[in-house]
Structures are given as structure tokens and as C-alpha cells.
Amino acid sequence: MGRMLTIEGLRLATRRHGAPVELVRGLDLSVSAGAVTALVGASGCGKSLTCLGIQDCLPSGVTRLAGRVAVDGQVKAGLELRGRLVATVMQNPRSAFNPVLSMRAHALETLKAAGRQGPDSDKRILAAFAEAGLDEPARILALYPFQMSGGMLQRVMIALALLSEAPFLIADEPTTDLDLVLQAHVLDLIxxxxxxxxxxxxxxxxxxxxxxxxxxxVAVMESGQIVERGDVHDIFTEPRHAATQALVAAHLALYPEEQVA
Ligand SMILES: Nc1ncnc2c1ncn2[C@@H]1O[C@H](COP(=O)(O)OP(=O)(O)OP(=O)(O)O)[C@@H](O)[C@H]1O
Known part of the structure; x- marks a missing residue:
């Protein structure tokens, strides 16, 4: 059986006006190797917090009340997951880079964090950058974040994920800030x-x-909970929950030619 990332009973909360408010309310989810699992839902339903909660790097003001994250059945702490078992690609790549570090320095840091630095580091970095579709990787390694476009930075993030050799990748809205052509490139690459x-x-x-x-x-999220999950075809052809129906209807209203038979 392939590798599996499992999230069980994740509960995240904050305090508003002194009272606790649960933002993620008992979420169970698994991600299999060799496949893309989508977590979808309207803005504010808790998708990004779930992604941060899995890795135990929540923003201040949000705490984890409960939940376990396991890889192949073994419970893992955030520190073991981040960069070693789980790599991340985020919506706004610019904010993920240190403005005073070159791409090579970022790549070396990634290798170090993953415990994979070695005499062949430069060779592996060049190979990962090339695989992520960055032309002239040797030139790009010398660049700083401000010298690169959002699409290039997104590819570098994917190259860094590759370098870490983490078996799982969490991609939080990886295409949202990109134009349609770049969106297609990033999805192709993934x-x-x-x-x-x-x-x-x-x-x-x-x-x-x-x-x-x-x-x-696909897992569909609403108000901090997964309300429906299923195969992508079934989600589009037979959405059962109102939240899923609304997402599918909104999409088909924009792109009626994508009606699935
Ligand atoms: N640091 C924080 N402190 C308190 N509440 C927060 C914090 N970050 C997010 N929230 C709240 O948690 C809820 C879920 O936010 P989250 O960012 O996970 O939503 P999302 O589904 O990813 O939305 P989007 O698609 O807009 O990114 C929202 O109600 C948000 O206001």
C-alpha cells in the first residue's frame, strides 16, 4: 500500500470577546501518495487554518484543541512533518521568501532543514529547478525574490518542495494569484x-x-467541518450537500461548457 498522511479529529479554536470559538471542528482527512486530494470550500470555512494546523504552525491567537496527524499510521509532531514529510506551496509565493536571500541560499536552507545537504547539493538544486520548469536554472539561482515574477517564485517553491524529498505536498491556493496561462503551467507541473x-x-x-x-x-468544507467527500466525478455529477451543490453550480454558471455528463 502507498504512503498515507492522515489527519484525525483536528479541532482549532480562537477566542472572540473572551469566549472560545471553534474554527475547525473535528476534521478527519487522508491524503494518499500518488494522488491529489482537494480540500474545497467557501472563503473563511477554515481551509488555510487546517493546512497550518496539520503542520502545527498556527497563527497567534489560534490554538489546537485536539487532533492527530500521522504518516503511515505513526503519529507525527509538526516539527517532524514540516519540510521533511510535508512540503508546502502557498498562495502568495513572494511572502514565503526571505528578501535578502538568493534562490540558491533558499535552496541550501531547504536541504539543510530536510537533513539532505551533501557534496552534491548544487547538482541536486540545479536538477530540481530544471524539473520545476525553470529555464536557465544556474542564472536563476543567483537571483533574489524581488528580481523574479510571481509565477517563477511559485515554480521555485515547487522546486524547493522537490528538493526536500518530502512525500507529501500541501498546496494552499497555489494558482490563485497567477494568470490563467501560469495557473495551467503550475497545475501541469504538480x-x-x-x-x-x-x-x-x-x-x-x-x-x-x-x-x-x-x-x-475531493473533501468539501463548510464552517470548519468536512460536509461531503468523494471521487471528483461524483462530486460534480451528484453533489449531495448544499455547500457542494453551491460550489458546483457557481462553477457551471461561469463555465457552462464544463457540464459533466
Ligand atoms: N489568526 C487568526 N485569529 C483568529 N481567527 C482567525 C485567524 N486566522 C483565521 N481566522 C478565522 O478562521 C476562519 C477560517 O479562516 P481560514 O483562513 O482558514 O479560511 P479559508 O477557508 O482558508 O479562507 P480563504 O479561502 O479566504 O483563504 C475565518 O473565520 C477566519 O476569520
């Missing part, structure tokens, strides 16, 4: 990496077009 390296991807999005294009299974 699909290739899933096929070639057997990555297990948790793709967080509110865009059902991205879901239809990239995901095998």
Missing part, C-alpha cells in the same frame, strides 16, 4: 510530480475549475 515521484498532494482551493482539472478525490 500533476507531473505526482505521476513521476508519487507525491501525495493536498490541494487547497476555492476554485472548482482547479478541482476538476487536478484532483482525484
Amino acid at each position: 500533476e507531473r510530480l505526482v505521476a513521476r515521484h508519487g507525491l501525495g498532494v493536498l490541494l487547497i482551493t476555492h476554485d472548482m475549475g482547479v478541482v476538476a482539472r487536478a484532483a482525484r478525490t
